[in-house]
Amino acid sequence: MTLTLDHARTIIEIARAKGREMSLKPLSVVVLDAGGHVLAFEREDGASPGRFAIAQGKAYGAVMLGMAGTAQMERAEQQAYFMAAVNGAFGGQVVPVPGGVLVRDGSGAVVGAVGVTGDTSEKDAMAAQAGISAAGLTAEI
Amino acid sequence: MTLTLDHARTIIEIARAKGREMSLKPLSVVVLDAGGHVLAFEREDGASPGRFAIAQGKAYGAVMLGMAGTAQMERAEQQAYFMAAVNGAFGGQVVPVPGGVLVRDGSGAVVGAVGVTGDTSEKDAMAAQAGISAAGLTAEI
Amino acid sequence: MTLTLDHARTIIEIARAKGREMSLKPLSVVVLDAGGHVLAFEREDGASPGRFAIAQGKAYGAVMLGMAGTAQMERAEQQAYFMAAVNGAFGGQVVPVPGGVLVRDGSGAVVGAVGVTGDTSEKDAMAAQAGISAAGLTAEI
Amino acid sequence: MTLTLDHARTIIEIARAKGREMSLKPLSVVVLDAGGHVLAFEREDGASPGRFAIAQGKAYGAVMLGMAGTAQMERAEQQAYFMAAVNGAFGGQVVPVPGGVLVRDGSGAVVGAVGVTGDTSEKDAMAAQAGISAAGLTAEI
Numbered sequence: 430m431t432l433t434l435d436h437a438r439t440i441i442e443i444a445r446a447k448g449r450e451m452s453l454k455p456l457s458v459v460v461l462d463a464g465g466h467v468l469a470f471e472r473e474d475g476a477s478p479g480r481f482a483i484a485q486g487k488a489y490g491a492v493m494l495g496m497a498g499t500a501q502m503e504r505a506e507q508q509a510y511f512m513a514a515v516n517g518a519f520g521g522q523v524v525p526v527p528g529g530v531l532v533r534d535g536s537g538a539v540v541g542a543v544g545v546t547g548d549t550s551e552k553d554a555m556a557a558q559a560g561i562s563a564a565g566l567t568a569e570i
Numbered sequence: 571m572t573l574t575l576d577h578a579r580t581i582i583e584i585a586r587a588k589g590r591e592m593s594l595k596p597l598s599v600v601v602l603d604a605g606g607h608v609l610a611f612e613r614e615d616g617a618s619p620g621r622f623a624i625a626q627g628k629a630y631g632a633v634m635l636g637m638a639g640t641a642q643m644e645r646a647e648q649q650a651y652f653m654a655a656v657n658g659a660f661g662g663q664v665v666p667v668p669g670g671v672l673v674r675d676g677s678g679a680v681v682g683a684v685g686v687t688g689d690t691s692e693k694d695a696m697a698a699q700a701g702i703s704a705a706g707l708t709a710e711i
Numbered sequence: 712m713t714l715t716l717d718h719a720r721t722i723i724e725i726a727r728a729k730g731r732e733m734s735l736k737p738l739s740v741v742v743l744d745a746g747g748h749v750l751a752f753e754r755e756d757g758a759s760p761g762r763f764a765i766a767q768g769k770a771y772g773a774v775m776l777g778m779a780g781t782a783q784m785e786r787a788e789q790q791a792y793f794m795a796a797v798n799g800a801f802g803g804q805v806v807p808v809p810g811g812v813l814v815r816d817g818s819g820a821v822v823g824a825v826g827v828t829g830d831t832s833e834k835d836a837m838a839a840q841a842g843i844s845a846a847g848l849t850a851e852i
Numbered sequence: 853m854t855l856t857l858d859h860a861r862t863i864i865e866i867a868r869a870k871g872r873e874m875s876l877k878p879l880s881v882v883v884l885d886a887g888g889h890v891l892a893f894e895r896e897d898g899a900s901p902g903r904f905a906i907a908q909g910k911a912y913g914a915v916m917l918g919m920a921g922t923a924q925m926e927r928a929e930q931q932a933y934f935m936a937a938v939n940g941a942f943g944g945q946v947v948p949v950p951g952g953v954l955v956r957d958g959s960g961a962v963v964g965a966v967g968v969t970g971d972t973s974e975k976d977a978m979a980a981q982a983g984i985s986a987a988g989l990t991a992e993i
Contacts, residue, residue, distance in 0.1 A: 431803075433615050434613065434614055434615050434692060437612075438612070447737075462619065464619050466613075466619035466620065466622065467611060467613065467622040468612075468613050469610075469611060470573065470608060470610060470611040470613045471575060471578075471579070471609075471610045471612065472607075472608065472609050473575055474574050474575050476772070476777070477775060477777030477778075477821070478605055478607040478745070478746055478747060478774065479607065479747070479774075479775025479776055479801060480606040480773055481607065482775075482800040482801055483776075485798065485800070486796065486797075486799070486800040492703065500673065504801055505792040505793075506792075509791065509792045512792055512796075513792065513795060516795070516796055516799050517799075520800075521799025521800060521802065521803070521842075522799065522800060523796060524793070524796040524797060524799075525796055525797070525798055526790075526793055526794065526796075544780060603746065604746060604901070605744065605745060605746015605747060605748060605901055606748075606901060606902070607746060607747075613839060622960075633900070633901065633902075634900060634901055634902030634905075635873070635900055635902055636899070636900030637900075649949075650932065651928040651929075651932045651935055651936065651948065652928075652949055652968060653888075654907075654936060654939070654948070655909065655935070655944075655947045655948055655949075656906065656947060657944075658909070658939050658940075658944025658945065658947075659905040659906060659908070659909040659944060659945060659947055660902060660905055661802070661944065662944070663876055680900070710981075715897050716894060716895065716896055719894075720894070744901065746901055748895075748901040748902065748904065749893060749895065749904040750894075750895050751892075751893060751894045752890060752892060752893040753857060753860075753861070753891075753892045754889075754890065754891050754892065755857055755858065756856050756857050758886050760885065760889035761889065763889065764891040809938050839888065
């Protein structure tokens, strides 16, 4: 299946609602398709201006490597030079921490990724997960 | 004044509705703040994957130069090497055609820009204009 | 509120005066607006030629992330690969050490950032702070 | 001789005063040293946020090529691909139009360049020239 704009809008809406429910700082949420290209993005009022690049970097690394943020962070902690090299190969667009969340369909195929930034990386990932579940898809954080 | 996420969501919703009303091809719409940073973006189903960069380039040039897409296009037609050089100075992020629309508040100050891409540049600009007006702001196309 | 050129000139003048008072090495001082764009810059005689990029990198990271230099340095010390990745996402323009100082208005909103370079990072930050206070604004170092 | 910060401050002050005297739009003025590195910059209130890059591009091309903006523009009109190639070689930092003004000392040596942007290229150059003369130096527009 292919992620639609309706999926993306639901993911963003529910991720933001989760953030408010958890009293998180202002969130920025991006949804990328299976090719790593932006489908939709929203930055909440009060977030710092550079949040698009951070959200996109979290999601881009996830989808391009097929590896969610938590796994990327573990790899970065074990072998920092490897993730640095990967980042070079992708033009500096990889931010290897939680909050970059893979989106899978019912068959287990990666159909996109979500990037959330604003609060701690772990809480960012929880907000992403809430949005992905609400869209009837499976999150790998 | 500062452009809020609510402004940006209204602009995107109404620009997209205008596109459907005019039977335009699938649109992609970005809203940037007064510093050229992304507030919100949506890409309609059926649009090609690279539309974020085009929408962003139209809006980014407008807000960074304080010159809307139509004026940029005229300058590019008169002095192509100048707009090419400007594009270099901004890291290749300037797309100097209509559809990059300045957003002004009641006092005339530039508070952001909208970039629409998908149909002809002129029709893209009409969709942007509809969204900006619906948000109670003034468009310079 | 919006940072004006008069604010920026005061910040630079007083930061430089503080540097002379403290017998610091020649300073370079940049003031960025809330979107990370340069308002004003001065490099004192005797400073090395590359100081604009360092000053700008300190201030740019602060305003784009909404995180002052001291907090960025702590994050870099705890999780070096994260700040390296963030730097990639911002095109290599982030220098995560003290001397990148957030500027807040009376309501607490970030209205820009100051970057000072030339002496130790901590003394650079003190000079920035003096300038920001003299302009009637609040520094977060 | 070497351009000092005092020279740069005088150039900016008088270029801006000339702009007000001629009722020009808000100006942005940069002064580069003989190595093409920024000495000082100011952007007047009301100028669009991207003006540093344009001012810098005008001055950088002048000093790096030893050719003022007017001569660069003539070359661009005769041989657009040449100036495009030059721009590529300099990382996109050359804006080949008037307002990029060479600064020469009494012996005729190039000691830096001034970049002014905001009004028409020709008027930008006049403002730069006024500032350079006021600093006791010779302008080549």
